[in-house]
Amino acid sequence: MREWAEFREEHDADGAVTVVLSGPLVVSAIGELDRDLRALAGPVARVDLSEVSEIDTVGAWIAWRLARDHSADISSTSDKAERLIAAVHRSGGDAAVTPPELPVFERVFARVGDYVLATFAGMRGFLGFMGAMLIAIGHLLRNPGEFRIKALVRQLELVGVNALGIIGLMSFLVGIVIAQQGAVQLQQFGAEIYTINLTGRLAFRELGVLMTAIMVAGRSGSAFAAQLGTMKLTEEVDAMRTIGVSPVEALVIPRVLAATFMMVLLGFYASLAAILGGAFISTMTLEIPFMTFLTRIQEVVPLHDIWVGLIKAPVFGAIVAMAGCYQGMQVKGNSEEVGLRTTIAVVQAIFAVIVLDAFFAVFFTEVGWG
Amino acid sequence: MTTHIPGHVEHYTGDYPIVVEGVRNQFGDHVIHEDLSLKVRRGEILGVVGGSGTGKSVLMRSIIGLQVPDAGEITVLGQSITDAKDDDDIDIRSRWGVLFQGGALFSTLTVAENVEVPLLEFYPEIADQLRHEIALYKVMLSGLPSEAAAKYPSELSGGMRKRAGLARALALDPELLFLDEPTAGLDPIGAAAFDRLTRELADTLGLTVFLITHDLDTLYEICDRVAVIADKRVIAVGSIPELLALDHPWIQEYFNGPRGRAAEAAQHRAKQVDKPQGGKA
Numbered sequence: 071m072r073e074w075a076e077f078r079e080e081h082d083a084d085g086a087v088t089v090v091l092s093g094p095l096v097v098s099a100i101g102e103l104d105r106d107l108r109a110l111a112g113p114v115a116r117v118d119l120s121e122v123s124e125i126d127t128v129g130a131w132i133a134w135r136l137a138r139d140h141s142a143d144i145s146s147t148s149d150k151a152e153r154l155i156a157a158v159h160r161s162g163g164d165a166a167v168t169p170p171e172l173p174v175f176e177r178v179f180a181r182v183g184d185y186v187l188a189t190f191a192g193m194r195g196f197l198g199f200m201g202a203m204l205i206a207i208g209h210l211l212r213n214p215g216e217f218r219i220k221a222l223v224r225q226l227e228l229v230g231v232n233a234l235g236i237i238g239l240m241s242f243l244v245g246i247v248i249a250q251q252g253a254v255q256l257q258q259f260g261a262e263i264y265t266i267n268l269t270g271r272l273a274f275r276e277l278g279v280l281m282t283a284i285m286v287a288g289r290s291g292s293a294f295a296a297q298l299g300t301m302k303l304t305e306e307v308d309a310m311r312t313i314g315v316s317p318v319e320a321l322v323i324p325r326v327l328a329a330t331f332m333m334v335l336l337g338f339y340a341s342l343a344a345i346l347g348g349a350f351i352s353t354m355t356l357e358i359p360f361m362t363f364l365t366r367i368q369e370v371v372p373l374h375d376i377w378v379g380l381i382k383a384p385v386f387g388a389i390v391a392m393a394g395c396y397q398g399m400q401v402k403g404n405s406e407e408v409g410l411r412t413t414i415a416v417v418q419a420i421f422a423v424i425v426l427d428a429f430f431a432v433f434f435t436e437v438g439w440g
Numbered sequence: 441m442t443t444h445i446p447g448h449v450e451h452y453t454g455d456y457p458i459v460v461e462g463v464r465n466q467f468g469d470h471v472i473h474e475d476l477s478l479k480v481r482r483g484e485i486l487g488v489v490g491g492s493g494t495g496k497s498v499l500m501r502s503i504i505g506l507q508v509p510d511a512g513e514i515t516v517l518g519q520s521i522t523d524a525k526d527d528d529d530i531d532i533r534s535r536w537g538v539l540f541q542g543g544a545l546f547s548t549l550t551v552a553e554n555v556e557v558p559l560l561e562f563y564p565e566i567a568d569q570l571r572h573e574i575a576l577y578k579v580m581l582s583g584l585p586s587e588a589a590a591k592y593p594s595e596l597s598g599g600m601r602k603r604a605g606l607a608r609a610l611a612l613d614p615e616l617l618f619l620d621e622p623t624a625g626l627d628p629i630g631a632a633a634f635d636r637l638t639r640e641l642a643d644t645l646g647l648t649v650f651l652i653t654h655d656l657d658t659l660y661e662i663c664d665r666v667a668v669i670a671d672k673r674v675i676a677v678g679s680i681p682e683l684l685a686l687d688h689p690w691i692q693e694y695f696n697g698p699r700g701r702a703a704e705a706a707q708h709r710a711k712q713v714d715k716p717q718g719g720k721a
Binding site: 096 | 451534547548550552553556559562563565566567569570572573574575576577578580581589590591592593594610612613644645646
C-alpha cells in the first residue's frame with residue numbers, strides 16, 4: 071500500500087496559519103500533496119516539517135516553494151531537510167522547459183514562411199549538390215587514379231547482386247499478374263494471343279524498369295540516405311573532409327555510379343523475369359506453349375522497346391541514388407532527422423521516377439518509338 | 441505487463457548497497473571477469489579503475505542488469521539482480537541513476553524533457569507543473585544555467601551534455617548513482633568542476649556513487665575508496681595510500697607513473713593551500 075505525504079493547517083492564537091507537513095515527503099508520495107498545496111489559499115506564516123518521516127529533494131522543493139509563495143518561514147528538525155532545502159534554494163529559478171512557442175495566429179505564418187524558405191533552401195541545396203557532383207566528376211576525370219574502385223565494386227554488389235533475388239521474384243509475379251489479367255480481358259473477343267504482345271511490350275518498355283526503380287529506391291535509396299545521414303551525425307563526413315578526402319568523391323560518386331549502372335542490368339533482368347512469368351502463366355492457363363510464347367516475343371516486341379527501357383533505366387537509377395545521397399548529406403542535429411530524411415529520399419525518388427516516366431512515355435511516342 | 445508504479449520504499453539501511461560475488465562474464469571464448477567480487481559501502485564514492493578492456497563498463501552493466509553474468513551473484517539494495525528473470529523483475533530501477541559515457545540523452549527531447557522522462561515513467565500522478573519545476577531545479581542542481589533546460593542535446597557542449605545526463609540520472613532522487621567516465625573528454629577546469637559537483641551532490645543527497653574513471657585527479661580528489669580491476673577480477677579495494685602499500689605491478693605503475701605522480705602532487709598542494717585557510721576560519 072502506498073503511503074502519501076499529507077498536510078494539515080493549524081491556527082495559532084494570533085490567527086497565523088502553520089502548515090504541518092507529515093508522512094514521507096519524497097518523490098513517490100507527493101503527487102496528491104502538490105495539487106492540494108497549490109490550491110491552498112493562504113496566508114501561511116510557517117511551514118512545519120517536524121512530522122515528516124523522510125525527505126528528498128522533491129519534498130524539499132515542495133516545502134521551499136510553499137514557503138516562497140506565501141513568504142512563510144520553514145521550521146524543520148532534521149539536518150538533512152535543511153541541507154536539501156538549501157540545495158534546492160540555490161537551484162530555484164524560472165525558465166521554460168521547452169523552446170518558446172509563438173501564439174497560434176503567428177505560428178501559422180511562421181510555419182508557412184519556414185516551409186517556403188525551406189523549399190528554396192532545398193532547391194539551392196540540391197543545385198549545390200549537383201554542382202559538387204560535377205566538380206567531383208571533373209576532378210576524377212582529370213585524376214582517374216583517385217577513383218575509388220573498391221567502393222564502387224562494393225556498392226555494385228549491394229545495389230545489384232544482392233537485389234537479384236527479390237527483384238527477380240517481384241518481376242516474375244508482376245509478369246504473371248499482367249498476363250493473367252490481360253488474358254481475361256482479351257479472351258472476351260478471342261484475342262488471347264495478344265497476351266504475348268501485351269506482356270512483352272509492357273515488360274520491356276515500362277514495368278521492368280519502373281518496378282525495379284521503385285524497388286531500388288526502397289532498398290538502396292533509403293540505405294544511402296540512412297548511411298550518409300548517420301555518418302554525418304557521427305562526424306565521419308567531417309573527419310573525411312579534414313583528412314582531405316572529398317565526401318562527394320568517396321561516398322556519393324560510387325553510389326550514384328553503382329545505382330546508375332546496376333539499374334540498366336536490373337531493369338533488363340526484371341523485364342526478362344516478367345516475360346518468364348507471363349510465359350509460365352500462359353502455359354498453365356492459356357495453353358500457349360512456353361517456347362512458343364518466347365519465340366512470339368521476339369516477333370512482336372520491336373527492338374526499340376528494349377532501347378526505351380534501357381535508356382530510362384540509368385536515368386532512374388541516377389535519380390534514386392542522388393535523392394538518397396542528397397538527403398543523407400542534409401542530415402544534421404539528431405537521430406530523428408535520419409529517419410525523416412530517409413523517408414523524404416524514398417518518397418522524392420519514387421515520385422520523380424514516375425513523373426519522369428510519364429514524360430518519357432510522351433517523348434518516345436513523339437519520336438516514333440510508340 | 442506489470443505496472444511501473446512502485447510503492448513507497450524505505451531507503452536501504454544495510455552496510456553494502458552493492459554486493460558482487462564470484463561473477464563471471466564472457467563473450468564467446470573471451471573471459472572478461474572470472475570470480476570477481478566487490479562490495480560497495482553505503483554513502484561512499486567508490487572509484488573503479490583498470491586498464492582499457494578490463495571490463496569496467498561491463499561490470500557496471502552487470503550491476504544495473506543490462507548484462508546477465510554467466511555465473512555469480514549480484515545484489516543491489518538488498519535485491520538480487522542476477523535472479524531476476526526479466527527486466528520487469530528489477531523493480532529498484534527508480535532507486536538508481538545512471539550516467540552513461542556519452543550522456544545518452546534522448547536527442548529528440550529537450551534537456552528538461554529528458555529529466556522528466558523517468559519522472560513520467562515512474563510517477564505519472566505528479567502534475568505537469570510540478571514535473572516541470574522538478575526538472576528545472578535538477579538541471580540547475582547539476583550546474584547548468586536555466587536557459588539550458590529548453591535546449592536540445594545537439595545544441596549543448598560535451599561538458600554540458602554530461603551535466604544534463606547527470607540531471608537525468610538524479611531525476612528520481614536515487615540512492616545509488618552510477619557514473620561511467622564522467623570527466624572523460626572534459627577540459628581540466630570542467631573536469632575539476634564536475635568532480636566537485638559529484639562530491640557535493642553525494643554529500644548533500646546522501647548518495648552512494650559507483651564511479652568508473654581513468655582520471656587520476658578524480659580518484660585523488662573525491663573518491664573515498666578505489667577498486668582496481670586487473671587479471672579479470674577486483675585485485676584490491678581501498679584508499680589510495682592503502683593501494684600504494686600493495687606490491688602489485690599494475691597498481692604501482694598506475695599510481696606511480698608520471699601522471700599518477702602529477703595528480704598526487706596536485707592533491708598535496710591543494711591540501712597545503714587548504715590548511716592555512718582552515719586555520720584562520
